[in-house]
Amino acid sequence: QQPVQSPQAVILREGEDAVINCSSSKALYSVHWYRQKHGEAPVFLMILLKGGEQKGHDKISASFNEKKQQSSLYLTASQLSYSGTYFCGTEGYSGGYQKVTFGTGTKLQVIP
Amino acid sequence: GAGVSQSPSNKVTEKGKDVELRCDPISGHTALYWYRQSLGQGLEFLIYFQGNSAPDKSGLPSDRFSAERTGGSVSTLTIQRTQQEDSAVYLCASSSLGGAVGETQYFGPGTRLLVL
Numbered sequence: 001q002q003p004v005q006s007p008q009a010v011i012l013r014e015g016e017d018a019v020i021n022c023s024s025s026k027a028l029y030s031v032h033w034y035r036q037k038h039g040e041a042p043v044f045l046m047i048l049l050k051g052g053e054q055k056g057h058d059k060i061s062a063s064f065n066e067k068k069q070q071s072s073l074y075l076t077a078s079q080l081s082y083s084g085t086y087f088c089g090t091e092g093y094s095g096g097y098q099k100v101t102f103g104t105g106t107k108l109q110v111i112p
Numbered sequence: 113g114a115g116v117s118q119s120p121s122n123k124v125t126e127k128g129k130d131v132e133l134r135c136d137p138i139s140g141h142t143a144l145y146w147y148r149q150s151l152g153q154g155l156e157f158l159i160y161f162q163g164n165s166a167p168d169k170s171g172l173p174s175d176r177f178s179a180e181r182t183g184g185s186v187s188t189l190t191i192q193r194t195q196q197e198d199s200a201v202y203l204c205a206s207s208s209l210g211g212a213v214g215e216t217q218y219f220g221p222g223t224r225l226l227v228l
Contacts, residue, residue, distance in 0.1 A: 034219075041203060041219035041220055044218070047216065049213065087155060091213065091214070096167055096168075097167060099157075100217065102147075102157070
């Protein structure tokens with residue numbers, strides 16, 4: 001089942017912060033985050049394994065609450081280069097393998 | 113290769129014609145995935161290969177869609193009797209093992225298909 005992302009779209013000014021949420025109705029092994037710029041392929045940002053892990057990557061970090069089956073992506077002091085569509089991929093056991101199901105995406109636009 | 117490659121990058125075809133889309137995964141990657149992305153939409157899973165076999169074809173939208181993988185490497189997605197609703201970007205991704213927890217998928221640039 002497809003994870004739900006919120007918000008669907010957000011516009012930020014440079015330097016502002018944003019949070020993107022991802023929730024699933026199924027038990028999760030991990031959550032993947034990808035960013036896709038317009039006309040390009042999705043690019044891997046980070047993976048969070050179950051255990052309430054939090055990861056960081058420059059000014060982008062994420063958390064994973066396996067009990068709530070939710071993950072949040074935090075973008076601080078946003079830069080123009082952060083613009084794009086962010087996808088979460090929730091990983092669960094399905095059909096005999098670890099399957100990643102991607103959400104519908106959150107469109108983020110950072111303006112000067 | 114250095115990354116996942118796909119060809120053609122763009123394809124325009126007429127309704128009713130067949131098309132073949134190709135994916136070259138990262139060398140040594142055993143898992144390969146096909147996704148479809150309609151304009152402004154998310155990533156719709158189509159099919160997953162582990163080596164040459166496809167344990168999960170659950171995302172193929174109709175029997176007009178088929179895919180194969182040979183030699184555990186190159187994969188071809190075939191759409192027969194294309195319809196206008198098939199217009200989308202078709203993305204291929206590969207991962208090193210497939211089926212393991214927390215594996216990164218590496219995406220190709222996609223093939224933009226337009227059915228007139």
